[in-house]
Each structure stands twice: as C-alpha cells, then as structure tokens.
Amino acid sequence: MHPRAFDAALYAEAAREQGKFEEMHDLLYAKDARLAPDDLERDARQLHLDLPALRKSLKTTARMRVRADMDDALAFDLSGTPTLLLCEPGGRARQINFQELETAIAP
Numbered sequence: 001m002h003p004r005a006f007d008a009a010l011y012a013e014a015a016r017e018q019g020k021f022e023e024m025h026d027l028l029y030a031k032d033a034r035l036a037p038d039d040l041e042r043d044a045r046q047l048h049l050d051l052p053a054l055r056k057s058l059k060t061t062a063r064m065r066v067r068a069d070m071d072d073a074l075a076f077d078l079s080g081t082p083t084l085l086l087c088e089p090g091g092r093a094r095q096i097n098f099q100e101l102e103t104a105i106a107p
Contacts, residue, residue: 011028015047020049
C-alpha cells in the first residue's frame, strides 16, 4: 500500500460529503505520489471544498468510513485495489479476479 494511501482515502471520503468524490479521485490519481498533507489541502482548495467541514470530517465521519473499509479489507485478506468481491447466494462473499469474472459472464 502506498504510504499516503490512508490520507488520500480520507480526503476522497471527506470530499464525497460535499459531492466532490469523483473530482478528488481524479486529482489524486493524476498526481501519482504527490500526496503530502499540503498537496491534499491544495487539492481541496482547488475543488472549492468547505475546508472547515472537510477538516472536521477528516477526524470524524470520513475517518470512520475509511477505517471500516480497512477492516473489511483485512477480513477478506485483500492487499490492494482494484478488488472484486462476489456475493454468493446465502450472503457469502469471496474475492474473484478479472479473468474469473470475464469467464463467468461470457456468453
């Protein structure tokens, strides 16, 4: 995992609360490794996010969602993204790869 992935995920989730997840996502992926706190703040300003609300979310709701996602990833022993999970009858979920998915949906 990228050493700044957690912070980047926090900012993306906080941006979601303001309807700007896709825009933040695009900025984060366009800049590769430039994910230092100052870079993330600059991105938030560029998207005209409400910075006080964003900073609050980084410590509360966004943090809770990212932690919950991390817990789910650990429970499934996931190591990166993208990852596909298949929910089977009975509610059991398992990880599948793209080749398995392609085979399953091929006509």
